Each structure stands twice: as C-alpha cells, then as structure tokens.
Amino acid sequence: MIEFIEVDKKYPNGTMALENINLTIEDGEFVAVIGLSGAGKSTLIRCVNRMHEISNGKLVVDGVEVAALKGKEVRKFRRKIGMIFQSFNLVTRTTVIKNVLVSFVPEMPFWRKLLGVYTQEQKREALMALDQVGILDKAYARVDQLSGGQQQRVALARTLAQNPAILLADEPVASLDPVTAKQVMDDFKHINQEMKMTVIMNIHHVELALEYANRIIGISKGQVVYDGAASEVNQDILDMIYGNNQKELEVSRKEEVSYV
Numbered sequence: 001m002i003e004f005i006e007v008d009k010k011y012p013n014g015t016m017a018l019e020n021i022n023l024t025i026e027d028g029e030f031v032a033v034i035g036l037s038g039a040g041k042s043t044l045i046r047c048v049n050r051m052h053e054i055s056n057g058k059l060v061v062d063g064v065e066v067a068a069l070k071g072k073e074v075r076k077f078r079r080k081i082g083m084i085f086q087s088f089n090l091v092t093r094t095t096v097i098k099n100v101l102v103s104f105v106p107e108m109p110f111w112r113k114l115l116g117v118y119t120q121e122q123k124r125e126a127l128m129a130l131d132q133v134g135i136l137d138k139a140y141a142r143v144d145q146l147s148g149g150q151q152q153r154v155a156l157a158r159t160l161a162q163n164p165a166i167l168l169a170d171e172p173v174a175s176l177d178p179v180t181a182k183q184v185m186d187d188f189k190h191i192n193q194e195m196k197m198t199v200i201m202n203i204h205h206v207e208l209a210l211e212y213a214n215r216i217i218g219i220s221k222g223q224v225v226y227d228g229a230a231s232e233v234n235q236d237i238l239d240m241i242y243g244n245n246q247k248e249l250e251v252s253r254k255e256e257v258s259y260v
C-alpha cells in the first residue's frame, strides 16, 4: 500500500510542484495519473521511489516511511519498485538479454559484477521475463535492431526480472505509434492482472488512461482535483482536470483518434 499524507514537494528553486497530497493506493491497483504538462505528475510518481524527496508530510510505502530510509536501505527499497521511462533507458549496442540481466547486478558479489558472470538461474529468470512480454525470440538480438515498442518491452522485462511489487511508469507510450502503444499498454495490464503488480502510470493519452486503468488521479497545479474510477470520468471531470486549457486536450485527443 502507498500512502501520501499531506505531502508537499517544493523544488530548491521555489517551485511548489505538489501541495497537500492525500492518497491511498492499494496493492494491485492500476492507476493512471493525468493532467496538463507541468501539473506535477512526474514529481508525484518519482516521490514514491524517492527519486525526489518530499518537503512536507508523510509518504509510506508498504509500511515504510520513505523519507526515513538511509544509505543501503534506500537501494534495497528501490529494488521493490520498478520504473519505466518514456526513453526506455537501454544499452542499445548490446543484446536484449544482457540488458535484462543488468537488473541482477545490484545483488551480485563484486567479482561476478566485475566479470559480468551471471548464474544459470539468473539467465533463466531473464528469459522468463522476456517471455512475459512476448519477446523471448529477440533475446539474442541487439537492442538497436528492435522497434520502439519492442525496446519498451525489453525495459519492462528488465524491470520484471527485478521482481518489484510496484511498477511506476512515466509516460511509457509517449514515443510510440498508436498500435504499438496499445500493445505495450496490454503488457502493463497483463502484468497488473496476472502478476498482481501495482501499476502507477503518468500518461498524456486520456483515452488510453480511461481504457486501461481502473483508477484515475487527476492533477492540476500540484493538487489532486479528481480521484475516482476510470469508468466514472466524464467531460466535466476532464474539464476540471485540464481547466480552461482545452487546446492541449484537443491536441491530445487528435493524437488519440486512432486509438479508439
């Protein structure tokens, strides 16, 4: 369970990115965080794995107060939380399987790290993770020979191999074409439902958010302005989340026409 209790986030330059956030996210939920650019979506999810420190309030993840963690505890804590980025963050000049095996490095003895020697069990787990996202046949291909969608699946497999309880995704389909974006969203749904992993995703594509997530959190100017079932989101709620800035929403809708 993830609990935000009166959380504020103020950046050192004075920007108040989050203000009085109160949220409880239960295990196994699929949550989409939506809102205008600059609303605070990335900041919100990056506080969960302490990529950003909160300024006030309390953030508790699986009973652990995140701000109280120190040194090694932070690294151990982060292992339980997978993160997927828009830009995949892969080493493109090497094979798919090597990119997935990297997820085991933090827990390996020094000599194995140095020599890059992985156990048979780790290789088996890496292949299983690739199988989960449907690209087992690409295990020995070079990453730079894969499409964007396949690369995002490699990133997903790398995160799955880490066996996290929570999956944070920051605009994971923003750079993909509509068909591929849906395939990757299907992977997230499968991971959420079959592996019971909590998914919290920032996403600009409203239609995709409503189709795949169970719960929508709408952020505007650093505050939660909607928190409820995806099935209950209507135009009035979208107007509230996106305010008067209909232009951005219309652009985002035009991009989404082909999703429907």
Ligand SMILES: Nc1ncnc2c1ncn2[C@@H]1O[C@H](COP(=O)(O)OP(=O)(O)OP(=O)(O)O)[C@@H](O)[C@H]1O
Residues within 6 Å of the ligand: 011, 012, 013, 015, 016, 017, 035, 036, 037, 038, 039, 040, 041, 042, 043, 044, 202
């Ligand atoms: N490192 C930083 N230092 C200072 N201000 C920041 C920093 N990162 C984000 N901000 C500011 O905090 C606010 C929230 O930014 P954030 O990136 O969380 O928004 P977002 O909703 O994810 O936007 P986008 O959809 O464009 O990614 C914005 O005003 C942004 O300019």
